[in-house]
Amino acid sequence: MAAGFLVTLYEYSPLFYISVVSLCFVITAAMVLGWCGFDVPVILRNSEETESIVSTPERQMVQVTNPFTLVLGSGPACVTGGVSVRPCCLEPCVLSCFWGCEVIALQRALQAHQHGLRLHTPEHFQEALHLQYQYYQRFHISVENREEYRTQIPSDQGITDFGPLPREHYPLVAVLTVADAGARHTYNIVASVTVIHVPDDKYDLSARVLFQYLLTSQGNMYELKTYMLNCC
Known part of the structure; x- marks a missing residue:
C-alpha cells in the first residue's frame, strides 16, 4: 500500500514527492541522532559525567477533539x-x-x-x-x-x-x-x-x-x- 501511495504521489507531482521523501528522511535522521545522541558514548565517560546526565523529560499525550x-x-x-x-x-x-x-x-x-x-x-x-x-x-x-x-x-x-x-x-x-x-x-x-x-x-x-x-x-x-x- 505504501509503495502504491508513493507511486501515485509521484505521478501527481514529482516536486511534492521529493519534498515528502526529503521530509521523511530528515525526520528519521533526527530521530536516530536524537536516540543515539551527539555526545561521547557512555562507555567512554567517567562515572561523574554519567551521573550528571539529565534524563529527557517525557512529554504527556494530550487528547484533542476533532470536529x-x-x-x-x-x-x-x-x-x-x-x-x-x-x-x-x-x-x-x-x-x-x-x-x-x-x-x-x-x-x-x-x-x-x-x-x-x-x-x-x-x-x-x-x-x-x-x-x-x-x-x-x-x-x-x-x-x-x-x-x-x-x-x-x-x-x-x-x-x-x-x-x-x-x-x-x-x-x-x-x-x-x-x-x-x-x-x-x-x-x-x-x-x-x-x-x-x-x-x-x-x-x-x-x-x-x-x-x-x-x-x-x-x-x-x-x-x-x-x-x-x-x-x-
Whole structure:
C-alpha cells in the first residue's frame, strides 16, 4: 500500500514527492541522532559525567477533539459527473469544494497557515489559494445532517480532465471549517483539508482520498494516515 501511495504521489507531482521523501528522511535522521545522541558514548565517560546526565523529560499525550470527518460517498465518480462526499461534524460547518486546485497553490496555502496566516474560514482559504482553482462550490452542513453531498463542475465549464501526468492540479480539494465564529474557539482543530482524486478522461484511477490534513489554531498541521477508498 505504501509503495502504491508513493507511486501515485509521484505521478501527481514529482516536486511534492521529493519534498515528502526529503521530509521523511530528515525526520528519521533526527530521530536516530536524537536516540543515539551527539555526545561521547557512555562507555567512554567517567562515572561523574554519567551521573550528571539529565534524563529527557517525557512529554504527556494530550487528547484533542476533532470536529470534522469527511469520507467518500456512494455512487459513480468522475470529473464530468461529479463525486459524492459524506461529512460529519460536531458543529455546523461549511464544506468548501475547490475543483482543479493547483498543487503549488495548496502547498503555499498550508505553509502560510504554519507561518502565521490562520486558515479557519472558506474566505481565508480562497485568499490563500489566490483563486488558483477552476471551480468553487460551497455547502452548509448541520450537526444532525448525515446525508451525502454531490459536488460537480457545471457542464458549461467544459472541463473533462486535468491534463496528463505529472499533474499541476488536484481534481478536488475539500475543506471543512466551523460555520459559527463563536464555536471556532472551542476546538483546537480549526480546519480539515482532504485532497481527493476523481477519475477523468486522462487518468482513470478510481476515486480515492490522497491526503488528509488537520490544521490547528496554533498554526500546526497534522497529516492523517492515508487510506484508499474506492467508490461503490
